[in-house]
Amino acid sequence: MKKNPVIPFAIIAVIGVLLVIVISAVGIGQRNDIADEGNDEATEEESQDGETSDDPEEIFESNCASCHGADLSGGAGPDLTKVGSDHSEEEIHDIAVNGTGSMPPGMATDEEAEVLAKWLSEKK
Structure with a gap:
C-alpha cells in the first residue's frame, strides 16, 4: 500500500496556521496588558506626587x-x-x-x- 505524501504536509500546515493564530492572540493580550500597565504607572506617579518634578x-x-x-x-x-x-x-x-x-x-x-x-x- 502506497502512502499519500500530501496528508502529512497538510496536517503540518493546519497545525502551523493554528499555532500562528494562538500566538497572535496571546501577543494581543500581552500588548494590551503592557499598555494598561504604562497607564497605571503614570496615574500612580501623578497621584503620589500631585506636582511636577523640579529636576x-x-x-x-x-x-x-x-x-x-x-x-x-x-x-x-x-x-x-x-x-x-x-x-x-x-x-x-x-x-x-x-x-x-x-x-x-x-x-x-x-x-x-x-x-x-x-x-x-x-x-x-
Whole structure:
C-alpha cells in the first residue's frame, strides 16, 4: 500500500496556521496588558506626587530626549547644547509650551516648561 505524501504536509500546515493564530492572540493580550500597565504607572506617579518634578534633567529625559537626544546633541529635533546662546529663557519657555516648526505644542506643562527653560537657557 502506497502512502499519500500530501496528508502529512497538510496536517503540518493546519497545525502551523493554528499555532500562528494562538500566538497572535496571546501577543494581543500581552500588548494590551503592557499598555494598561504604562497607564497605571503614570496615574500612580501623578497621584503620589500631585506636582511636577523640579529636576530639569528628569523632565528633559521624559519629555524631550526622544527627539533632542539624551545628551542634548539632537536627533529628530535640533541640537540644544548651546540653545541658551540663541534663545532667551522666555523664548525657550514659549517653545516648550506652544511648540514651533515640527515640534508639537503641549510637550511640557507650564511648570515643567519653566524649569526646563531656566536650565536650557544656561546652555551656552
